[in-house]
Amino acid sequence: MKIYIADDEKSIRDIIGGFLRNSGYEVTAFETGDALRDAFEADPSDMVILDVMMPGTDGVSVCAAIRAKSNVPIIIVSAKDSELDRITGISMGADDYLVKPFAPMELVVRVGSIFRRMSFSEQVKAKNILSYGSIQLDIGMKKATTNGDTLDLTPTEFGLMAYLFEHADRAVSREELLKNVWKFDYEVDTKVCDDVLKRLRKKLVKTDVKITAVWGFGFKLEQEG
Secondary structure, eight states: OEEEEEOSOHHHHHHHHHHHHHTTOEEEEESSHHHHHHHHHHSOOSEEEEESSOSSSOHHHHHHHHHTTOOOOEEEEESOOSHHHHHHHHHTTOSEEEESSOOHHHHHHHHHHHHHHHTTHHHHTTOOEEEETTEEEETTTTEEEETTEEEOOOHHHHHHHHHHHHTTTSOEEHHHHHHHTSOOOSOOOTHHHHHHHHHHHHHTTTSSEEEEEETTTEEEEEEOO
16 A cells, blocks of 8 residues: 655654654655655555644645545645544644654554445445445445435445444444444544534535434434434
């Protein structure tokens, strides 16, 4: 799998790149988000890792520009750790948000988690199509449709929807989603789960499917009408 990294600090590029290469990934590092965006437009990667504060276009804006054209997984790494910063990054299309400083192996784990999430069809096995209300998920094609129209979902959003569809008869907890969709086997902040769900809910507004909150526990699918 090919990963593009943009960070204006060479030491961080070298450390992140080294750990990812040692884990078997092909890595290309860039000093600016603009350089990464140009390279992605010419030859898309399988994942993008973006710092926020860089010369030229900031990482969140680069994330939004890439997301407008592609559903490639995007991880934002940033020294900005406020709730607003994290929500902004997720709202602009990031799949994960990691606050600096962080252990390089934590990033490697999160990268692996996202790539495993993209292979969600292996877990669904024999079921090629999942349906709920007006929405159909084609697991093999990683395609979501509603009444014949395409729902533009990121890999994380698609994996989350597929898991909820598989367990539509009950509520699922945040911890269960983090373990089975995000593939985190250790204690982790559940806010990223909530942020992605908020983004996904906006995409379902014109469908008859809702993701409702179960207070103090998690989420459940509901069909309107």
